Amino acid sequence: MSYRDLRNFTEMMRALGYPRLISMDNFRTPNFPLVAEILSWLVNRYDPTADLPQDIDTEQDRVIFIKSTAQFMATKAHIKLNTKKLYSADGYAVKELLKIASVLYSAMKTNQYQQDSGGDVGSTSVEISSKAADLKACRQLASDITAKGAKLYELLGKEVELRELRKLAISRSVNIDQLESGVQESISAVDTEIQKVSHILDNSASDEANLEIKIEKKKAELERNQKRLRSLANVRPAFMDEYEKLDVELSKQYELYVEKHRNLSYLEHLLEEHNKVEQNQMEETESSLRRVQQRMLEAEKRMIQDDILGSNDMLVSSNEFGKPRDGPHVIGSMTGGGLSDEDTGDSDLSDSGPSGLELDDEGDEQGGMGEQEDDDDLGSDDDF
Structure with a gap:
């Protein structure tokens, strides 16, 4: 630049x-x-x-x-x-x-x-658009020149071989009989080709006629089918009235079925909710009963413990009351006579011990009866 x-x-x-x-x-x-x-x-x-x-x-x-x-x-x-x-x-x-x-x-x-x-300006202006046909012709000529040039190049490449053949053909003497026979063969070949072409043309004409006949037949069949279709479309079937009645009844039955199915679904839903509520109530009742039973068992245990402690206290007090005094016991009197039971107070003392024990036994029996009654009451609560 x-x-x-x-x-x-x-x-x-x-x-x-x-x-x-x-x-x-x-x-x-x-x-x-x-x-x-x-x-x-x-x-x-x-x-x-x-x-x-x-x-x-x-x-x-x-x-x-x-x-x-x-x-x-x-x-x-x-x-x-x-x-x-x-x-x-x-x-x-x-x-x-x-x-x-x-x-x-x-x-x-x-x-x-x-x-x-x-000067005239229009004479020197170049209007390419007005020469579109010349442009197409020039392009076609350019493509033809290119094709001819390629073909000429190929032929020139074969010139070395063709030169010798051409010289031999020129130097060789021409035989009129061979030339005439060759021309006759060419004419016969051309005649054969013409006959083939004419035969093909004749066959094509017959084929065309056959095709036209088939086309006419198909057209006639198509028209008949169209007429039949129109006639069938206008004819009302015999079962059409019954079909329409059944269709109306089917629509009503379907609406009724839909309504019942909807109601049934709703009732099933309500039943499920009710069952759930009852199940929850039963579970709450069972839990409350278990709590009451647990409290009763704890109360029974406390009562049994209290009864055991009370019986132990009574046994201790009775043992202290019936214990013998310290020192030797003197039986008799200074007069040498025996003393009766009424004169001594040991009889009372001796009797107090057994009597006290009997009371303790009765108290134990009463305590046992009380415990049995409590057990019966608890049993009745369990039954409840």
């Missing part, structure tokens, strides 16, 4: 009316969006009907855009562009852009000169 090229390009773009200002620092680093915008603007300035891709977001889109632009300028304006330099989008791309800008700039200068000299 030279400073002069960059300066000339900026001046030409300003003269051509490019709407954006281009400075010399825009191409010091790669700037592909700016290059794509300038390239698209130049192509549209050259041919307003040009259809170029506008997507340049991805690498593949940029490559397609550069290739399509270079191909368009090569076919339309015969300007060969270097796609690698254009894709680099740096100072080297300015030289390629300058090729298009210089053509447009020179055309603009020529147009201005003709306007100044009073």
Whole structure:
């Protein structure tokens, strides 16, 4: 990239009316969006009907855009562009852009000169859109030239072998009989081919007639079936009245079934709730009965302990009362006569001991009876 090229390009773009200002620092680093915008603007300035891709977001889109632009300028304006330099989008791309800008700039200068000299502007303007047919013909001719060139290249490659065969054919004398026989064979082969083709045409005509007959038959069958369908659609079946009555009755029965099923579900739900409440009450009653039984058992235990303690106290007191005194007992009197039981008080003492023991035994028996009665009462509570 030279400073002069960059300066000339900026001046030409300003003269051509490019709407954006281009400075010399825009191409010091790669700037592909700016290059794509300038390239698209130049192509549209050259041919307003040009259809170029506008997507340049991805690498593949940029490559397609550069290739399509270079191909368009090569076919339309015969300007060969270097796609690698254009894709680099740096100072080297300015030289390629300058090729298009210089053509447009020179055309603009020529147009201005003709306007100044009073020439006809419309005679020099190039209308590519009006020559679309010529463009298609040129493209077809270019493709034909390419195909013919490839075929010519293949034939030229075989020229070394064909040269010898051609020399032998030229040097060999021509036999009229062989030539005539060859021509006759070719004619017979052509006649055979013609007969085959005519036979195929005759067969095709007969096949076409057969197909037309089949088509007519199918059409007639289709019409008959359509008429039958319309007649069946208009006829009311004999069981239709009964079907409608049964349908109405079925709808009523279904509504009744739904209502009963809903009520049954609700009653089952209420029964479940009632059973739950009764189960909870039974559990509470059982727990209260167990608590009462536990309290009664504890009271019975306390009563038994109290009775045992009372009986022990009575036994201790009776043993102290019936204990013999200390010292020898004197039986008799100073007179030497025996004493009767009435005169002595030992009889009372001796009787008090057994009597006291009997009382204790009776007290124990009474205590036992009391305990038995308490047990009977507890038993009755358990039964309760």
